[in-house]
Amino acid sequence: MSLLVGIGGGTGSGKTSLAVRIQERVGEERCLLLAQDAYYKDGSSLSPEKQAAINYDHPDAYDTSLLVQDLRDLKAGRPVPHLTYDHGTYSRKVQPDALTPRPLVILEGILVLAEEALRRLMDIKLFIDADADVRILRRLDRDILERGRSFESVRRQYLESVRPMHLEFVEPSKRYADLIIPGGAQNEVALEAVVSRIRAMLAAESVSA
Numbered sequence: 014m015s016l017l018v019g020i021g022g023g024t025g026s027g028k029t030s031l032a033v034r035i036q037e038r039v040g041e042e043r044c045l046l047l048a049q050d051a052y053y054k055d056g057s058s059l060s061p062e063k064q065a066a067i068n069y070d071h072p073d074a075y076d077t078s079l080l081v082q083d084l085r086d087l088k089a090g091r092p093v094p095h096l097t098y099d100h101g102t103y104s105r106k107v108q109p110d111a112l113t114p115r116p117l118v119i120l121e122g123i124l125v126l127a128e129e130a131l132r133r134l135m136d137i138k139l140f141i142d143a144d145a146d147v148r149i150l151r152r153l154d155r156d157i158l159e160r161g162r163s164f165e166s167v168r169r170q171y172l173e174s175v176r177p178m179h180l181e182f183v184e185p186s187k188r189y190a191d192l193i194i195p196g197g198a199q200n201e202v203a204l205e206a207v208v209s210r211i212r213a214m215l216a217a218e219s220v221s222a
Contacts, residue, residue: 021126022141025151027197049122056103070178140190
């Protein structure tokens with residue numbers, strides 16, 4: 014039975030960085046990282062107008078039922094398809110290598126704590142609390158440098174969907190967290206506390222198995 018840790022927080026808050034640092038401390042061979050973004054609904058068959066209107070920051074953008082099923086399978090020791098999402102083609106793709114279960118599974122995404130069905134599967138729920146100005150600067154860097162988008166398109170998306178959805182769905186989800194972490198992966202005290210708790214739970218699981 015795998016241990017599931019959920020990491021929520023706004024766009025650019027440092028969720029992936031925290032997940033990677035936990036993985037490094039626990040051991041890469043014992044930890045599987047899973048991104049909620051890989052479970053965006055496939056939009057490749059939609060018209061260009063509908064593709065342009067996709068709100069990636071709304072819960073409806075995700076295939077949550079599929080994510081729930083895959084998490085259940087991983088926790089039960091069963092491999093699941095390795096999914097990725099291509100923003101350029103609006104398509105969800107299956108990679109040739111399946112994801113095999115490991116003692117620790119970390120799920121990160123902006124809305125992982127907003128969905129009750131996901132929360133019920135989590136053994137530890139974390140929320141990264143980062144300043145809005147820090148988050149938007151990181152978002153700009155990612156979208157412009159990594160995805161080749163223009164400043165104007167990022168600015169428009171942030172004002173029209175990212176910020177409103179953050180206030181409506183992401184920020185309120187922090188109340189479900191077991192631990193709210195200011196500063197994310199740079200918060201060494203919180204990181205050590207989380208890793209210590211994970212190690213203790215993994216050790217207890219190993220003894221009971």
